[in-house]
Amino acid sequence: KWADAGVRLADAALMPVRNNPGDGEISDGDLFYEHVHLTFDGNYRLARVVLDEVCAALPKLGGSENQGVVPSRRRCAELLALTPWDESQMAETMAGMTSKAPFAGQLDHGFRQAEACRRRDELRKLASAPEAMQAAWRTYETALAAAPDDGRLHHQFGRFAMQYGRFGTAVEHLQLAAGYLSWDSSMHNDFGVALSGQGQGEEANAQFRKALELKPQYLEARNNLAFLLSGRGQAGEAVAHYRKVLEIAPDNAQANGSLGGLLAGLGHTDESIAHYRKAFETDPGNAQTCLNLANAMACKGEADEAIAFYRRALIINPDHAEAGNNLGLLLAGRGQADEAMALYRKALTIKPDYAEAHNNLGLLLAGRGQGDEAITHYQKALESKLDFAEAHNNLGVLLASARGQFAEAIVHFQKALEIKPDYEGARRNLEMARSKQGIR
Numbered sequence: 001k002w003a004d005a006g007v008r009l010a011d012a013a014l015m016p017v018r019n020n021p022g023d024g025e026i027s028d029g030d031l032f033y034e035h036v037h038l039t040f041d042g043n044y045r046l047a048r049v050v051l052d053e054v055c056a057a058l059p060k061l062g063g064s065e066n067q068g069v070v071p072s073r074r075r076c077a078e079l080l081a082l083t084p085w086d087e088s089q090m091a092e093t094m095a096g097m098t099s100k101a102p103f104a105g106q107l108d109h110g111f112r113q114a115e116a117c118r119r120r121d122e123l124r125k126l127a128s129a130p131e132a133m134q135a136a137w138r139t140y141e142t143a144l145a146a147a148p149d150d151g152r153l154h155h156q157f158g159r160f161a162m163q164y165g166r167f168g169t170a171v172e173h174l175q176l177a178a179g180y181l182s183w184d185s186s187m188h189n190d191f192g193v194a195l196s197g198q199g200q201g202e203e204a205n206a207q208f209r210k211a212l213e214l215k216p217q218y219l220e221a222r223n224n225l226a227f228l229l230s231g232r233g234q235a236g237e238a239v240a241h242y243r244k245v246l247e248i249a250p251d252n253a254q255a256n257g258s259l260g261g262l263l264a265g266l267g268h269t270d271e272s273i274a275h276y277r278k279a280f281e282t283d284p285g286n287a288q289t290c291l292n293l294a295n296a297m298a299c300k301g302e303a304d305e306a307i308a309f310y311r312r313a314l315i316i317n318p319d320h321a322e323a324g325n326n327l328g329l330l331l332a333g334r335g336q337a338d339e340a341m342a343l344y345r346k347a348l349t350i351k352p353d354y355a356e357a358h359n360n361l362g363l364l365l366a367g368r369g370q371g372d373e374a375i376t377h378y379q380k381a382l383e384s385k386l387d388f389a390e391a392h393n394n395l396g397v398l399l400a401s402a403r404g405q406f407a408e409a410i411v412h413f414q415k416a417l418e419i420k421p422d423y424e425g426a427r428r429n430l431e432m433a434r435s436k437q438g439i440r
Helices: 040-057 073-079 084-098 108-130 130-146 149-163 166-178 185-197 201-214 219-231 235-248 255-266 267-282 287-302 304-318 321-333 337-350 353-365 371-386 389-403 406-419 424-436
Strands: none
Touching: 040 073, 084 108, 084 130, 084 149, 130 149, 149 166, 149 185, 149 235, 149 267, 149 321, 149 389, 166 185, 185 201, 185 219, 185 267, 201 219, 219 235, 219 255, 235 255, 267 287, 287 304, 287 321, 304 321, 321 337, 321 353, 353 371, 353 389, 371 389, 389 406, 389 424, 406 424
């Protein structure tokens, strides 16, 4: 009866696709991200099936003389400016979505999620190659030359430019996108990120707020606004926005981690630790979260737990210089000098200008009687961080005690006190050096 009514049905499951030369075969496993959302290949296949039926139903419009050559999958991707970077972004979004309910409760979830992560990682690697990034840039430019009024293209190019580190170009294209997509909260959020990257805080603030005006439960925009406010010293309002995010999504790792950092800075150590723990429960594979929690536990005097989290951060990311340095500091305090020294040296191979690691290594070397090497590390610490009061004091102590260079030591003690007027250790050392010089 459908045919009698002039309705034609296209059955994508039964009607094979004629693959175009150069496209390769499209397998069924490449058609869906999960059981609902079509991949680009899936959309292409469905469009091809529907096109055949449209042409049959509208022979005058769909005749070969009007239809032209059906573009290949590759050509469609070029016309739409679909780059490996775009595909990796989509795969990232889908892998994040399918990691949660209701997908997590499916019997074959483990297999499907592993496959989604494999696809994501494969595309991410492909998209991050320099030649792929350059080709994607050219694809966007070509597509925009053909369709300069396509707001969505400007939006996507702006997002890509940010990934490339070209925030000026991103702002330019997102400004153009705003003229076409003023209703799109995600565009305003991305515009805010680009403006923030250019140091245009006021303008970024306005864009994040516009995104939230359009979509009050837009968690990413609220997190971004809170981060911007905290960087501008508006901690109270930033805390309020993070709390709003957590009212909507108590397990939001970004909000918990960032709120934990703000609360730590405000002296609310216990509440800070509670939020860091929540962030860790949600995202246990995040080295920075482990580091933040370890730092908070160390400040509270919970050394055993702090050490455990520093070690966990280093398991996740063996090249995390700050975790290595901070773990070394706690171990040195427990008399485990050999491991601490190895950690400091490893941190400095990763980050040669790490002032705190140079200073900490200098302290251990000085304690072992290796004064010359210790002095070298104190000097390197001060090359990287001129206002490092502790390094000035420590260098002064060795110059005075190991080399008898009291005049130079006095200069460093004075510098330490200029930086930290209440630095009693430096004050005592200054008085002692002056007495050795006969100065009152």
